């Protein structure tokens with residue numbers, strides 16, 4: 081019988097009642113979002129460090145220009161492009177591979193322990209970077225730290241999507257994006273605070289501080305349960321029941337817990353029937369099976385997840401966060417380009433929480449569709465102003481205003497939306513790898529954009545200047561079409577119902593979909609039942625409930 085050892089259950093009831101979300105349960109699910117700080121801080125601090133005098137001197141042997149130096153002398157005192165590119169992109173290389181293998185580990189040792197392992201690897205990388213006084217150790221440290229960030233960034237999405245109650249899952253996963261934005265802000269503030277130091281503390285302090293985020297996350301996770309879906313995958317139903325009970329703040333024998341668990345088990349069994357796991361290699365191949373014609377095939381979902389994350393980067397957001405300051409410096413009319421950098425980062429932080437509400441009330445699909453529209457309109461306006469009147473002070477102020485509105489649209493829609501959707505669209509047998517692949521795609525495109533945009537935009541290179549916003553705007557038009565034609569509405573459904581919904585609808589009809597039957601019913605299971613009383617008793621005896 082499906083679920084070995086469990087007597088199934090009202091999985092089954094399409095209208096089963098969800099456990100009420102207690103504050104404690106909410107906090108437990110939301111805590112992991114803290115890991116987003118790694119992502120943001122790591123992406124953010126390095127550009128400031130690469131402009132610091134002590135750091136440039138250390139890696140080039142050049143002496144800082146004297147007071148009153150000419151513009152040429154100042155420009156000469158900088159890291160060569162290849163070093164900048166290597167230092168920046170090596171982290172993404174590590175994160176890319178980290179995210180790819182993290183999924184496997186998460187199925188094997190659990191979601192929680194994989195994140196804790198990611199924190200430990202990250203700390204090793206940070207220690208090496210902090211101790212470095214040359215390029216070799218610094219690059220090695222960033223590669224290792226990146227590997228750890230890859231683990232953390234992929235598995236946190238998986239973990240949060242799997243433990244959160246369906247009603248608040250979107251809001252909780254959006255909390256991860258919020259923490260990314262806070263990380264970016266913290267990085268700017270710390271860089272700002274240490275930039276004028278004339279000793280190695282200027283770069284060592286921002287680098288070493290990151291250990292704090294890893295320690296807090298790893299420490300907190302020690303006290304949290306793993307994902308019940310992980311235990312179901314491993315066939316450990318007693319532990320699945322116990323963790324679900326803790327997460328929902330309900331007794332293990334309650335109907336809430338029994339029914340929710342039964343739904344997870346039934347769905348897992350159903351998915352395994354479709355595509356059995358087989359050997360290790362075969363189980364990886366499962367992510368690409370099912371062909372392109374079947375709307376909910378694993379291949380289609382893998383393409384959807386990876387391309388959604390690619391599109392999130394194609395919106396051009398990191399052009400603003402990585403190169404915004406230099407872009408405004410080159411326009412020449414802004415007295416304090418660093419301040420503009422700070423303003424854009426603040427708009428990002430302050431706008432993202434709106435998505436906590438919007439993603440549950442308005443839904444994922446409309447948010448992505450309208451967010452893309454808002455972004456392309458703003459980007460075309462910025463491009464037009466920049467091309468026609470880019471040297472006029474008022475025009476530049478208008479450009480900055482539209483860039484801030486663009487960031488508002490990103491932060492409330494595509495920023496969190498892409499993470500929420502990738503956590504929801506994969507069936508359990510391939511979920512960890514699917515989320516890992518999608519996260520790796522985000523990092524890959526993050527890296528590609530970081531490497532190529534300076535060549536496209538710079539005055540000595542492609543010289544696109546403000547015209548680059550025509551490119552970002554056009555890519556946002558693609559994002560709009562993509563969301564309209566390919567993204568399903570997953571709001572308010574359990575992860576198991578998402579599976580069913582993708583089988584029965586198309587993206588455009590998905591919003592009105594209501595579950596009428598469940599996998600468990602189809603598998604001939606009754607719609608009323610209970611957990612094996614022996615399991616309930618055992619779990620209660622161990623005292624691991626609530």
Ligand SMILES: OC[C@H]1O[C@](O)(CO)[C@@H](O)[C@@H]1O
Nearest residue numbers: 260261397398401428495526
């Ligand atoms: O908030 C902006 C940040 O969000 C991300 O797109 C990740 O979701 C990062 O690549 C970017 O720096």
